[in-house]
Amino acid sequence: MTTLALNNVRPYGEDVTNILIDVADGVIDAVGENPFDDADEVMDCGGNVLLPGLVDMHVHLREPGREDTETIATGSDAAAKGGFTAVFTMANTSPVIDQPFLAEAVWAKGQEYGKCDVYPVGSISQGLKGEQLTEIGLMSRSGVRMFSDDGKCVNDPQLMRRAIEYAKAHDVVLAQHAEDHRMTEGSVAHEGEQAARLGLRGWPRVAEESIVARDAIMTRDYGGRYHLCHASTEGTVELLRFAKNQGIDVTAEVTPHHLMLTDEKLATYDGLFRVNPPLREARDAEALKQALLDGTVDVVATDHAPHGSEDKCVEFENAKPGMLGLETSLAVVHRIFVEPGLADWRFVAKVMSERPAEILRLKDQGRPINVGEPANLVLVDPESPWTAHGDEMASKASNTPYEGIEFSARVVGTWLRGTQTYDSKKA
Ligand code: DOR
Ligand code: ZN
Numbered sequence: 001m002t003t004l005a006l007n008n009v010r011p012y013g014e015d016v017t018n019i020l021i022d023v024a025d026g027v028i029d030a031v032g033e034n035p036f037d038d039a040d041e042v043m044d045c046g047g048n049v050l051l052p053g054l055v056d057m058h059v060h061l062r063e064p065g066r067e068d069t070e071t072i073a074t075g076s077d078a079a080a081k082g083g084f085t086a087v088f089t090m091a092n093t094s095p096v097i098d099q100p101f102l103a104e105a106v107w108a109k110g111q112e113y114g115k116c117d118v119y120p121v122g123s124i125s126q127g128l129k130g131e132q133l134t135e136i137g138l139m140s141r142s143g144v145r146m147f148s149d150d151g152k153c154v155n156d157p158q159l160m161r162r163a164i165e166y167a168k169a170h171d172v173v174l175a176q177h178a179e180d181h182r183m184t185e186g187s188v189a190h191e192g193e194q195a196a197r198l199g200l201r202g203w204p205r206v207a208e209e210s211i212v213a214r215d216a217i218m219t220r221d222y223g224g225r226y227h228l229c230h231a232s233t234e235g236t237v238e239l240l241r242f243a244k245n246q247g248i249d250v251t252a253e254v255t256p257h258h259l260m261l262t263d264e265k266l267a268t269y270d271g272l273f274r275v276n277p278p279l280r281e282a283r284d285a286e287a288l289k290q291a292l293l294d295g296t297v298d299v300v301a302t303d304h305a306p307h308g309s310e311d312k313c314v315e316f317e318n319a320k321p322g323m324l325g326l327e328t329s330l331a332v333v334h335r336i337f338v339e340p341g342l343a344d345w346r347f348v349a350k351v352m353s354e355r356p357a358e359i360l361r362l363k364d365q366g367r368p369i370n371v372g373e374p375a376n377l378v379l380v381d382p383e384s385p386w387t388a389h390g391d392e393m394a395s396k397a398s399n400t401p402y403e404g405i406e407f408s409a410r411v412v413g414t415w416l417r418g419t420q421t422y423d424s425k426k427a
Pocket of ligand 2: 058060090150151303
């Protein structure tokens with residue numbers, strides 16, 4: 001048996017302990033008061049924080065089709081560097097992931113590379129056209145757990161109703177990108193004072209909220225597991241609260257950028273800050289923060305969206321929406337919640353690992369740090385200042401909205417089933 005000792009760690013930022021990993025089986029073999037000095041490999045972890053490997057329900061790895069901006073391999077590297085052991089990559093690739101063999105190919109590539117479990121998300125409509133449903137049943141039998149037309153909204157209510165019914169029958173998650181496209185034609189920024197001042201066409205809150213309200217009622221009447229992608233407004237939070245209070249089976253995610261950034265960032269017309277849904281106002285960010293704290297919003301998901309400079313360093317209106325997230329999300333969540341004392345590391349484990357694993361029913365992710373559990377782990381140094389630079393990222397693209405911002409929490413190491421997938425000392 002090959003063993004690895006992670007000595008002197010603080011699981012969930014709590015008391016110091018020592019962890020012994022059975023590397024071949026990829027499980028935690030022992031947890032003990034005394035350091036495991038006889039292991040084949042011994043690491044002194046300096047009292048750093050140990051969490052279950054992070055799970056991201058929403059990324060775009062751009063393969064197949066835009067391998068010039070990200071691949072399953074480079075995206076897996078970025079994920080491992082960010083502390084993730086599982087990610088769900090969206091279907092808006094070229095071709096769209098709308099058939100079983102495409103989903104199977106994504107999963108196989110991720111496994112072959114081996115740095116992160118890359119779960120394919122299947123599209124709801126064929127070719128993301130919003131017209132014909134995909135074979136949700138067939139794809140679910142190929143292991144697809146979540147379906148989404150993300151990037152686009154399933155606007156047609158009748159198509160959405162059918163999707164909800166099929167998703168229910170096959171017991172899979174339906175993830176909606178809530179945006180009434182009729183209300184956002186040509187929109188590039190949040191509809192508000194800032195967009196008016198800058199002369200940018202606005203994307204009103206109601207374009208999101210009207211879909212959330214409709215979908216919540218549909219989920220009430222037709223059932224199924226509904227998940228809301230990137231909640232971005234105060235009103236959405238109120239609607240989620242209403243739905244949850246009614247016992248409707250809805251879950252929701254918020255991105256790090258909607259928590260940390262607002263449309264004030266648009267003042268320089270920098271295309272890096274164009275994203276869908278758009279950065280909103282301080283009161284929206286505040287409502288999302290409270291919602292994550294009280295469980296109205298379930299998880300943090302990055303919506304990691306790589307784009308090349310030819311699509312970002314252009315006029316704001318012509319910039320493609322989306323920003324990188326995998327390598328900065330833990331630091332952002334630490335900055336917003338842990339640093340000011342609003343929440344502890346247990347909360348971080350919950351919203352970035354346990355809840356997403358629960359929603360997607362992953363049996364080997366988001367598990368407690370205990371004997372017999374899979375060794376999917378991330379080690380974090382909460383006080384290791386670093387500055388975000390796009391050109392230093394593992395991601396193929398460099399469109400981070402945090403360029404030049406200093407963070408204090410840093411991922412030191414990531415392990416997937418006992419194998420180290422990221423080591424800050426070797427990076
Ligand atoms: O900003 C975004 N970018 N939002 C989306 O929904 C899609 C994504 C992308 O694919 O670039
Ligand atoms: Zn997305």
